Amino acid sequence: MANDSKRIMVVVMKNRRETAVTVQHVFTDFGCFIKTRIGLHDEVMERCSNSGLIILDLVGEKAEHQKLSGQLDAIPGVRTQLVEVAF
Secondary structure (H helix, E strand, C coil): CCEEEEEEEEECCCCCHHHHHHHHHHHHHHHEEEEEEEEEEECCCCCCCCCCCEEEEEEECCCHHHHHHHHHCCCEEEEEEEEECCC
């Protein structure tokens, strides 16, 4: 990746309670390519939402990011979008 380019991945989970463990295993497998991870879900405390949004700040090669995306997209209820911003 060029120094003037940045790539993030947006991960949306429809069934967070059912998919979280599998998603975490994939994140662990690709951990060397994930610089920052921010996880959000709609509600907390008394009523925890079953949907989630995760934003990954990625490093390394685009091919590895595409592999990560493919493995996550293969999990039912999980969808990803790679976003690249370049100057």
